[in-house]
Amino acid sequence: MQAKQDLLKGNPQVRKRNQANKETLAKTANDISESLVSLNRTMAEQVKQSENNITTLDHSSNTLKETQREFDSMGGHIQNSQRLLTKYGRRNLTDNVLILLALIFFFATALYIVKKRLWPS
Structure with missing residues (x-):
């Protein structure tokens, strides 16, 4: 009730307090x-940074996918190379055995000819 009378009378403290409240x-x-x-x-700023991170992750994902495809391709080439090297090793062994048999046959034939010429029967 006192505040009401102060307001009606025009008390300067109440006006200052109201103005201070308004300023606050x-x-x-x-x-x-x-x-x-x-x-x-x-x-x-955070949204922009997130967009940059998404772009970077997308680029990294594409790079990883491309690298994976290259590794798969290299794996196929390595398997082909392994098969070819195995086949080459077998053929090399076969060739060495054939050369050895040919040399044995050659020397046996040469010894037979020399024997027939030196000791005719």
Whole structure:
């Protein structure tokens, strides 16, 4: 009731207090607005950084997929090479055995001819 009478009489302290409250509320509202603007700016930066990260991850994924395809291709080439080297090794062994048999046959034939010429029967 006292506050009502003070307001009606025009008490300067009440007006100062009301004005101080209004100034405090205005300052608080301004601080909150600045905080929101700062938060908005920070969120925009985070979104941009996330977009950059997604782009980088996409590029890395494509690089990894391409590398995987190349490794698969190399694996096929390595298996072909292994088969060819195994086949080459078998043929090399076969060729060595044939050369040895040919040399034995040649020397046996040469010994037979020399024997027939030196000791005719």
